[in-house]
Amino acid sequence: xxxxxxxxxxxxxxxxxxxxxxxxFYQIKIYHLKTTAQEAVIDNYLEKAWLPAIHRAGIKEAxxxxxxxxxxxxxxxxxxxxxxxxxxxxxxxxxLQAxxxLQANGQEYTNAxxxxxxxxxxxxxxxxxxxxxxxxxxxxxQAPKNxxxxxxxxxxxxxxxxxxxxxxxxxxxDEIGIFKNLHFNAVFYASVISGPRMPNLMYMTTFNxxxxxxEHWKSFGADAKWKSLSAMEEYAHNVSKSDILFLRPTNYxxx
Numbered sequence: 001x002x003x004x005x006x007x008x009x010x011x012x013x014x015x016x017x018x019x020x021x022x023x024x025f026y027q028i029k030i031y032h033l034k035t036t037a038q039e040a041v042i043d044n045y046l047e048k049a050w051l052p053a054i055h056r057a058g059i060k061e062a063x064x065x066x067x068x069x070x071x072x073x074x075x076x077x078x079x080x081x082x083x084x085x086x087x088x089x090x091x092x093x094x095x096l097q098a099x100x101x102l103q104a105n106g107q108e109y110t111n112a113x114x115x116x117x118x119x120x121x122x123x124x125x126x127x128x129x130x131x132x133x134x135x136x137x138x139x140x141x142q143a144p145k146n147x148x149x150x151x152x153x154x155x156x157x158x159x160x161x162x163x164x165x166x167x168x169x170x171x172x173x174d175e176i177g178i179f180k181n182l183h184f185n186a187v188f189y190a191s192v193i194s195g196p197r198m199p200n201l202m203y204m205t206t207f208n209x210x211x212x213x214x215e216h217w218k219s220f221g222a223d224a225k226w227k228s229l230s231a232m233e234e235y236a237h238n239v240s241k242s243d244i245l246f247l248r249p250t251n252y253x254x255x
Contacts, residue, residue, distance in 0.1 A: 025083040026190055028202075030123040033075040041118040042077055047252040049106030052097045054081070058150065063187070063255035065150060065247035068210075078152075078247060079255065080187075080204075082136040089126070103223060127190035127202060132171040134175055138255050139185040143208035145249045150187070152215060156200045156241040163199030166238040167191055170201070173235065175214040178225050179205065183217055189255060210246075 033039050046064055054062050063080035083089040096102055103110055106229035109118050129135065141148055170176050170189055179186055189203040207213035218224055229235070249255060 015062040022084065023129040023131060024136060024188075025086060025089055025193075026127045026129065026136070026188060027079075027083065027089060028101035028125040028127070029079040029081070029083045030125075030219055031077040031079070031119045032121045032123065033118070034079070034120050036075070038118045039075050040078070040099055040110075043250070045106045045118070046058060046077070046079070047250075049102045049109070050096075051252065051254070052105075053096055053102035056099065056101075057085070057095045058088075061136065061254040064250045064253040066250060068149060068246040068248050077250075080136075082188075088119040123196070125192055125195035125202070126196065127188075127192050127195075130167065130171055130176065130191070130201075132174070132176040133186065133189050136188050136255075137186065139187060141185060141206060141208050143212075143225045145196065145253065147209055148206065148248060149208075149210050149213050150204055150247040150249065152204050152245040152247055154197065154200060154202050154243040154245075155239045156197055158240040159198050162240075163191070163201065164233060169229065169235045170203075173232075174228050175179035175226075175229060178220070178223055178229070181220050181225075182216060182223065184220075 031042055033042065051062060051064070059081060061082065063078075065080070067076060068076075083092075097196040112118055139148075139150075151154075155166060157166055176186070176189060184205040185207065187204040187206060190201065192198055192200040192202060205216075209215060
């Protein structure tokens with residue numbers, strides 16, 4: 001009987017290990033542009049060359065977004081790419097460079113002269129998904145893409161210890177579960193492992209409209225579970241700075 005119990009426990013452990021979802025890695029690339037002409041080149045490249053190449057490389061979904069309120073002094077395009085491993089992330093550039101179809105369809109971008117490039121700079125943030133939501137999820141929304149609002153939030157912590165504590169609040173404290181129960185249509189939750197702002201976590205929730213977004217956050221603020229969680233001394237002072245960015249998917253974005 002003792003051996004049977006041990007064997008059953010071993011089988012359950014192996015099953016959990018085999019079928020647990022691996023935590024994905026995400027890259028957020030931010031193209032900083034100076035002109036609408038550059039924006040047109042980037043849009044054409046991402047839609048006609050880059051996105052099909054990403055799909056050929058085995059990445060099924062990628063998101064391309066722009067701020068709801070444009071900054072004409074710093075035009076930005078945000079690209080969200082999910083990876084199954086760091087090896088896949090590290091090998092992507094080489095894979096794309098060897099893709100002849102991408103090179104042919106994206107010549108205006110890839111072969112741009114040194115004094116006529118399509119951007120002023122590219123910013124890159126690398127993240128790893130939370131255990132509580134280990135893989136990216138495409139949102140389930142009814143509104144047309146040009147009406148949707150995607151909310152990208154960034155929570156910086158005063159130290160690495162407080163960052164771990166805030167991540168724990170999302171996972172063990174089940175802040176993720178509160179968002180899920182209130183139908184926030186989250187795309188990802190992740191810790192920044194390389195980027196300009198650290199220690200930091202980021203997450204993205206999605207809504208059919210700005211009004212829909214405001215109603216969801218009103219419900220969140222009134223939620224009994226959130227009130228209880230946010231009042232716990234264990235999670236006090238774990239965010240030192242927060243940023244909110246409202247984005248809208250391009251018409252060619254997968255997400």
